[in-house]
Amino acid sequence: MRGRTGRYGYGGRVPLVAAAVCPHPPLIVPELAGAAAGELDELRAAADAALARLLAAGPDEILLVGAGPRTERFGHADYGSLRGYGLSRYVRLWKTNCSGTETLPLSLTIGAWLVGRTGTDLPRLAHSVAEGTSLAECAELGARLGGESGRRTALLVLGDGSACRGRQAPGYDDPRAPAYDDGVARALADADAEALLGLDPVLSAELKAAGRAPWQVLAGAARAAGGDWRGHLGYHEAPYGVSYFVANWAPA
Numbered sequence: 561m562r563g564r565t566g567r568y569g570y571g572g573r574v575p576l577v578a579a580a581v582c583p584h585p586p587l588i589v590p591e592l593a594g595a596a597a598g599e600l601d602e603l604r605a606a607a608d609a610a611l612a613r614l615l616a617a618g619p620d621e622i623l624l625v626g627a628g629p630r631t632e633r634f635g636h637a638d639y640g641s642l643r644g645y646g647l648s649r650y651v652r653l654w655k656t657n658c659s660g661t662e663t664l665p666l667s668l669t670i671g672a673w674l675v676g677r678t679g680t681d682l683p684r685l686a687h688s689v690a691e692g693t694s695l696a697e698c699a700e701l702g703a704r705l706g707g708e709s710g711r712r713t714a715l716l717v718l719g720d721g722s723a724c725r726g727r728q729a730p731g732y733d734d735p736r737a738p739a740y741d742d743g744v745a746r747a748l749a750d751a752d753a754e755a756l757l758g759l760d761p762v763l764s765a766e767l768k769a770a771g772r773a774p775w776q777v778l779a780g781a782a783r784a785a786g787g788d789w790r791g792h793l794g795y796h797e798a799p800y801g802v803s804y805f806v807a808n809w810a811p812a
Contacts, residue, residue: 576785577811578617579715579778580610581748583771583804584626584670586645599799606795606806611678611716613792613808619714621683622675623705624653625777626667626718627770628688631701636685638662640669651676654684667718667770675716689773691765695757698773702780717778719771721803729801731768740767741796741803744775748807751791753779771805778809788812 588604590597614622636654638661643649653664653672664672668686675684687705689698705715721741724734740763747755756779764772782789788811795806 575710575712576781577619577712577714578614579717579782579809580614581717581719581771581775581778581805581807581809582607582610582671582674583720583802583806584667584718585720585800585802585804586642586666586670587800588670589642589647589673591649592642592645592647603795603797603799603804603806607674608677610794610806610808611674613810614714614716615678615680615682617714617810618712619682620711621685622680622714622716624668624671624675624684624686624716624718625702625705625774626665626671626686626688627691627774628665628667629690630688631690631693631697632688634664634668634686634688636683638664638686640664640666640672642669653686667774671716671718689777691770691773692761693773695761695776698776699757699780699783702777702782703784705777705781715778715781717771717774719769719774719805721769721771721798721805723768723770723802725798725803726801729798731801734767736763737767737803740764740769741798744769744771744803745793745796745805747775748805748809749791749793751782751789751809753783753789757783769803782809785811
């Protein structure tokens with residue numbers, strides 16, 4: 561599908577060449593899922609395909625954006641850990657050197673793991689965005705991040721949908737969740753930046769949708785880049801009561 565992003569007025573076109581959206585459940589790592597690893601095989605396959613499409617755009621670098629306790633930038637040597645989820649493993653963002661610190665939040669740790677599965681050696685940086693970040697701040701951050709380096713940038717956005725899909729869901733059952741998630745799915749499939757920017761932060765927080773702020777950063781980046789974009793929705797399911805999306809955006 562094709563969506564019009566328009567112009568955002570941040571000083572010209574942003575060198576954003578492609579974007580992918582993936583969720584960040586710890587159980588996407590097979591060693592954490594154990595005997596249940598096969599339950600997310602379809603999700604892993606969809607994420608791998610989305611990363612392949614991202615790399616096929618020929619970027620010079622990959623920028624990961626995901627939710628975190630604070631809005632902050634991370635260096636290419638920083639890393640995350642899966643120890644809190646029962647697996648003694650560090651996940652590097654890119655290179656290993658003495659300047660790195662164990663600071664990546666879960667979203668970016670899983671994002672780094674997904675990128676690592678591709679075998680690419682492209683430079684990668686990461687930026688977290690706090691849950692309570694306003695719509696305007698998310699859009700401005702996306703517009704700035706997309707063109708900050710001046711290089712051809714591919715954006716990997718990590719975010720989960722509502723966590724209220726059924727009585728066994730982390731947020732229990734909320735009748736508003738299906739409509740919310742369906743709206744996100746349509747926006748991702750249509751590359752509809754305006755629809756993502758229209759997500760209500762209050763409702764998103766009530767539904768425990770960790771992806772709201774990162775998706776709005778994506779919308780800000782795409783809108784700043786200008787022109788028409790096309791979307792592809794590769795996955796939309798809620799296997800554990802949490803809605804997961806995998807999607808790609810590319811210039812039309």
